[in-house]
Amino acid sequence: MPPRARESPPLSRRAMPCFRFAGWEREQGKEGGEERQGPARSQSARSNSSISGSECCSLNVSSEIGGESFGRYRQLSLSQRPDTLRVFTFQELKSATRSFSRALMIGEGGFGCVYRGTIRSTLEPRRSLDVAIKQLGRKGLQGQKEWVTEVNFLGVVDHPNLVKLIGYCAEDDERGVQLLLVYEFMPHGSLADHLSTRSPRPVSWGMRLRVALDTARGLKYLHEDSEFKIIFRDLKPSNILLDENWNAKLSDFGLARLGPQEGSHVSTAVVGTIGYAAPEYIHTGRLSSKNDIWSFGVVLYELLTGRRPLDRNRPRGEQNLVEWVKPYSSDAKKFETIMDPRLEGKYSLKSAARLASLANKCLVRHARHRPKMSEVLEMVQKIVDSSDLGTPEHPLINHSKELASDEKKRKGLNLKRRIADIKAGEGRWFTWQKWTPKLVRTQ
Incomplete structure (x- = not known):
C-alpha cells in the first residue's frame, strides 16, 4: 500500500485484481475481487481500499x-x-x-x-x-x-x-x-484518487501531461540511468503518488526486479495487476524492461480517457480499455469520443492525439518493437513542450x-x-x- 494522504474519505477507485495466471477472463464474475494463485491455494479476498499490486501479488x-x-x-x-x-x-x-x-x-x-x-x-x-x-x-x-x-x-x-x-x-x-x-x-494521494469518478476535482489536462512526464522520468531512471537496471513491474495509477507540489513519484517497489541485459529477458512467475501486464509476460513469464513500457501505454490511455483498463460495469465492447480505444485512436474524426468527459473539452486535441500515438507505440504486441524508455521520455517531453500548461494546482507548504x-x-x-x-x-x-x-x- 503506497503512502498517501487521507484528508478526506478515500477517493481511489476499486483496486484492480492481482494475478498469477494468464488472462483476466478467469476473474469474470468476481467484480472488484482479488485472488492469489500459485503453489498455495488462493487466499481469501482482501480489502477493496486501494490495495496495491505488491500487497496482493506473490513475488517469486x-x-x-x-x-x-x-x-x-x-x-x-x-x-x-x-x-x-x-x-x-x-x-x-x-x-x-x-x-x-x-x-x-x-x-x-x-x-x-x-x-x-x-x-x-x-x-x-x-x-x-x-x-x-x-x-x-x-x-x-x-x-x-x-x-x-x-x-x-x-x-x-x-x-x-x-x-x-x-x-x-x-x-x-x-x-x-x-x-x-x-x-x-x-x-495529494495517488493518481488513481484523482482519476476516480468520486474525486470532487478531476485532474486537469496540464496535470495529466505533467504526470505522464514525471512517470516517464522515473521509469527512465530505473531502466537506463541507475547503477543497475530495475524493472518496476507494477506500474499503475495507484502506485503513482503526488507530492505537495504535485510532482508525480513512483511508489511501492515490492514487485521490482533486477533486469537482464538489453534485448534479453528473464523468466519468472507472473505477478502484477490485471490490465497492466504485457501479453508476452502473462503468457510466457518472460520479463524485460519492455513490460514496463506496455504498462506505461495503458496508463497513458487512462490519463486520456479517465477509464480503468478493465471495467466490467461497462458494455461488453468497452470493458477492455486497450481494445476499446483501437478504432477511435487512429481516426481523427472519432478521436474525441474516447476523451475523458470530465475534462469538459479543456484540453489540446493535438497534444491528446500525439499522446495517444505514443501510447499505441508502447502497446505494440511484439515487445522488441516497443520504444525504449529514453525514447518514450523524449516523445512525452516534446508533447509537453508544445503545450501551453498553466499551474495545475496551488501547491501546499513544501x-x-x-x-x-x-x-x-x-x-x-x-x-x-x-x-x-x-x-x-x-x-x-x-x-x-x-x-x-x-x-x-x-x-
Whole structure:
C-alpha cells in the first residue's frame, strides 16, 4: 500500500485484481475481487481500499529469511545496513502514530496498514517531518519478502520521481517481529484518487501531461540511468503518488526486479495487476524492461480517457480499455469520443492525439518493437513542450526539500558496495537465496 494522504474519505477507485495466471477472463464474475494463485491455494479476498499490486501479488524471489526463520528479528542480518536509511525503534514509530491510531490510518491492504506520522529531523531535532509509516501485518510470508525487496531497492536508488524511503524498523517485541517502513509523506494521494469518478476535482489536462512526464522520468531512471537496471513491474495509477507540489513519484517497489541485459529477458512467475501486464509476460513469464513500457501505454490511455483498463460495469465492447480505444485512436474524426468527459473539452486535441500515438507505440504486441524508455521520455517531453500548461494546482507548504536535504547528508560510501552486492545477488545486508524461475501455465 503506497503512502498517501487521507484528508478526506478515500477517493481511489476499486483496486484492480492481482494475478498469477494468464488472462483476466478467469476473474469474470468476481467484480472488484482479488485472488492469489500459485503453489498455495488462493487466499481469501482482501480489502477493496486501494490495495496495491505488491500487497496482493506473490513475488517469486526468496529471501534468506525463510518462512519459519523470518519470524524472529535476531535472525535478520542488519550489520551491513546502508547509511542512506534511518533505523527506527518500534517505540519511536508507535509514538509517531499515536499508538497507530485509526484516526491516522491512510490506507489498509494485504501488506498491512499505512499511517500518517510525525518524526524529528535528524539534523534539526526541534523540527518535525510528516511521514507515511507502513506496518507489515504478521500474517503471510509474501509481505515479508516484499518488505525486504523495498528496502533493498529503495535503499540505493535516488531520483526526484521515486518516493523516498526514509528508514525502517525491524524489531522484536512480545507479539513477534515488527517490520515497518517509513516514507516521505505524499499529501495529494495517488493518481488513481484523482482519476476516480468520486474525486470532487478531476485532474486537469496540464496535470495529466505533467504526470505522464514525471512517470516517464522515473521509469527512465530505473531502466537506463541507475547503477543497475530495475524493472518496476507494477506500474499503475495507484502506485503513482503526488507530492505537495504535485510532482508525480513512483511508489511501492515490492514487485521490482533486477533486469537482464538489453534485448534479453528473464523468466519468472507472473505477478502484477490485471490490465497492466504485457501479453508476452502473462503468457510466457518472460520479463524485460519492455513490460514496463506496455504498462506505461495503458496508463497513458487512462490519463486520456479517465477509464480503468478493465471495467466490467461497462458494455461488453468497452470493458477492455486497450481494445476499446483501437478504432477511435487512429481516426481523427472519432478521436474525441474516447476523451475523458470530465475534462469538459479543456484540453489540446493535438497534444491528446500525439499522446495517444505514443501510447499505441508502447502497446505494440511484439515487445522488441516497443520504444525504449529514453525514447518514450523524449516523445512525452516534446508533447509537453508544445503545450501551453498553466499551474495545475496551488501547491501546499513544501517539506520535501527539507527532507531530501536531511536524508542526502546521511548518504555514505557504502552505496556502491550495496549496488555491487545486489548485482551479485549476495547482499550482505538482506540477501536472496537462489531460486528457480517458474513459468505460468497458459490456457
